[in-house]
Structure formats: C-alpha cells, structure tokens
Amino acid sequence: MNKSVFFLLITVVLFFGSCISTRDLNYLQYKKGTSSESAISLVASKPYRVQIADVLSLSIKAIDPKLVSIFSTVEGEVGKSPSALYFDGFTVDDHGNIRIPVLGEMNVIGYTTEEIRLRIEKQLLSEYFNKEANLFVTVKLAGFKYTITGEIGSTGTKTVFQDRLTIMEAVANSGDITITGNRKAVTIMRQSPTGVEMHDLDLTDINVMKSPYYYLQPNDFIFVKPLKQKTWGTGKTGLESITTFVSLLSLASTMFLLLTN
Helix, strand or coil: CCHHHHHHHHHHHHHHHHCCCHHHCCCCECCCCCCCCCCCCCCCCCCCCCCCCCEEEEEEECCCHHHHCCCCCCCCCCCCCHHHHHHHCEECCCCCEEEECCCEEEECCCCCHHHHHHHHHHHHHHHCCCHHHCCEEEEEECCEEEEEEECECCCEEEEECCCCCEHHHHHHHCCCECCCEEEEEEEEEEEECCEEEEEEECCCEHHHHHCCCCECCCCCEEEEEECHHHHHCCCCCHHHHHHHHHHHHHHHHHHHHHHHC
C-alpha cells in the first residue's frame, strides 16, 4: 500500500468517525420499530408534593380585602423577581412547616398545593369567616426552579413561573444543547424521600415523552454530557476533521524535513 492510499484511508476514517451525525442532533425522532403514525401518549405528570426549602405563595381574597390582607403575601406577585418572591413567600422549614400570620404553623410537607389550599380554606371558614365572606384562596409554588449544567447554551439555576415543565422546555429555556452535547444521555437528578434518584433520558427518541422523568419537578438537577467528539478534538464536522488532519500532516511533514536536512 503506497503512502497516498494510506493517507486517503486515514482521511476517510477521520471524516466519518469524528463528524457528528444528524441522528445525534435531532430531537424526538421515530426510532426503529416506532411508526410515525402511532400516537404517543404522554405520561400524566404526578402532582408535585411540597418538600423542605420550597417557597409557597399564599393569596387570600374576600369581599372586604382588609379582612384578609394579613393572611396573604405581599400583593402584586405577578412579575416579581425570584428573590422578591423568596423573601415575601412562606418557606418550608426543616420540620416541614410554614408560619402563616394568625393561623400559626401548618405542616405542609408531602402535600400538594391544592391540598394545602383546601386545608387553609377549611381552617379560615371554621375559625374566622363565614361562607358569606366569599373566600378565594390560592396556593402556588413561588416559581418552578431547576438547575442545568454541562453542554448547554446557558448553565445555572433557572426559575420559570408555571406549574408544569418538561425537559424539552427546560432545554429550550436554557439556550438549547450545544452541538457537542449528548442528547442521548441527559441525566436528571431528583431528590426523593429515600435519597437522590438519577435517570438518563434520550431526547432524540420520541418515546422519551413516555418517561416519568419527561415532566420535571422543582429543584431537579439536569446534566448534559459531552459527546466523544469533543474529547477527541478532531472537529465536529467533516470539514473540520479534514482541516485538522491536513494541519497535522503539514506539521509532520515540516518536522520530517527539518530533521532530515
């Protein structure tokens, strides 16, 4: 085998081995055995149950606003920064309690926001108000917080003001996965009563929508691993790979000429 054929083979191997395929970049593809006409049934997201260190926003309204103003957080919560909601909201302490003016301490650990709303409403009606007051109680998490790092456009802790969030929305909200990010192995780390749960999601497979981890929970940690091409450093595309190879070949030739002269 002469040198030209050898170098040609090396070039071909680098071209096909180091460039990133579109199969590794496209989201929600129909993989082998999955019909494009088959319906994908989304996994119903389970209601989130409040954990320690969560911050709750409490709003109580009635015919006479003055009667209920002491029970609520500061008015005008829409558009507030996460830091303002943190200081104005009710933080769940290490014992799972929140302290509400007049009502005192209430244990909320393990309850959904809807269950907490019903408990507060029941206590208010039994101790302070009658049905004619037309109470309207709202309990929400003070922002949906998650942390994302790795091969992503914008890393860090994010807060969005909505009740539900999918992994796809979290990725889009964080500037998308970079071209060197491994979309087939996005790790979700989730705190549970028994410890930390870890699970990898393949975002290139449309069946990921069936995963119980497709819907995030507040305080989830997301890690996007790098592709092996980033470690190799040979280039993300065929052109970059050839450029790298030509540069190395040119350097080797120059060194050879210097050493032989």
